[in-house]
């Protein structure tokens with residue numbers, strides 16, 4: 001038997017909750033969906049009439065929001081009321097890595113998941129299916145179940161509330177979230193109650209072919225999410241490690257990637273060498289896996305996966321060191337133009353972005369950074385760098401007079417940012433950066449000027465012919 005779902009509440013209006021529920025509402029007009037959050041500002045942004053003010057940027061999101069908002073999709077802070085009316089509650093809150101206490105630096109902080117479970121226990125009125133959507137450490141469902149069941153007290157009996165817990169990890173990738181939600185490789189549903197799993201499965205069947213909906217036990221589902229991210233991140237650390245070797249030996253990592261990618265057992269995806277992986281999931285999920293393996297006494301397993309993260313950190317700092325070395329061993333007082341701050345293109349998300357470590361290193365060494373990004377707000381960069389924007393730098397002619405070092409400012413116009421620059425560093429693969437006119441750039445910069453392409457989006461010949469020095473990640477043929 002499956003219980004038809006008419007009303008959904010999603011706790012957490014973030015990168016996962018927002019787009020996922022927007023697509024669900026679009027594909028299932030018969031279901032009413034309330035996305036709730038404790039953060040009033042975030043909810044206000046989701047409700048903003050000006051769609052450029054939505055709290056996250058995702059290609060295609062605005063269009064879906066226009067079609068669903070205030071029809072069957074609502075954003076609100078009325079958490080209790082929305083839970084009470086729901087047949088199904090998705091938990092989509094943040095689960096950052098713990099910064100202190102037991103498991104600090106590795107384990108996920110589950111306090112927001114716990115708080116959400118308590119809210120569900122407090123407000124649910126009838127049978128409620130609780131779906132874990134956030135990426136969670138394995139066996140989190142146990143915690144959620146305990147909280148929900150332990151509140152199976154007199155109050156709950158009176159309200160006739162009972163619960164089923166499901167795990168339904170999200171595999172969407174930022175920047176292509178809407179497309180990933182429309183055409184998922186698979187939908188994973190883990191749980192104990194076949195009825196509850198069927199109810200969730202029925203929702204997805206509105207647009208996902210049946211054979212793509214996989215049912216597993218709850219622990220396999222939770223572990224599959226961590227494992228998928230660990231495998232993907234591992235590929236990136238692998239190719240970045242080989243890239244460093246290419247630079248040393250005269251090989252080219254793009255050629256190596258193409259050659260190995262044609263092996264159908266390896267495949268061609270996720271073999272782009274870059275500045276190191278970022279994003280909210282990869283590092284966090286691997287560290288979760290490491291913590292879990294450690295917990296079960298599997299030291300070798302823990303060490304194996306931890307190396308993927310260590311290699312990534314090393315690689316990011318390697319790029320900063322390389323920039324300094326190419327600029328004659330010092331960047332103090334030199335102007336460096338940073339192109340891109342988000343962790344990948346087509347998103348305004350900067351969580352764990354390689355740009356953070358690289359910019360911090362350069363600022364620490366005294367560089368003056370002019371940072372550009374088409375979607376990231378300067379105030380977010382200030383938070384990430386833990387250093388205020390120094391707006392006075394905007395007056396180009398003042399830089400030399402100011403005799404300053406270790407500062408940054410935001411520059412919307414990339415050609416203005418090139419004025420007197422000693423180096424230009426591409427850190428995010430935004431399309432507009434591949435369209436730069438290097439003839440114009442060459443006339444603006446201070447020579448000798450170095451162009452660093454950590455994303456392989458620039459055409460080497462265009463740069464070299466304009467009397468600019470060129471370095472590209474994993475290219476052993478750059479001088």
Ligand code: UDX
Nearest residue numbers: 170171172173174270271272274277278279281343344
């Ligand atoms: C990832 C997973 O792909 C997704 O399934 C999961 O749900 C969440 O985590 P996301 O972090 O949004 O998604 O982006 P992804 O495209 O995986 O990229 C992660 C990082 O790896 C980015 O910094 C990206 O630039 C980098 N990357 C990716 C590379 O350096 N090379 C590649 O070949 C691919």
Ligand code: ADP
Nearest residue numbers: 012013014015016037038039093094112115116
């Ligand atoms: P993710 O990338 O996992 O979606 P985000 O940080 O973008 O993470 O979003 C998580 C959202 O969850 C935030 O907007 C946060 O305010 C919200 N949140 C956290 N805890 C609760 C809670 N107990 N009740 C409601 N919303 C919550």
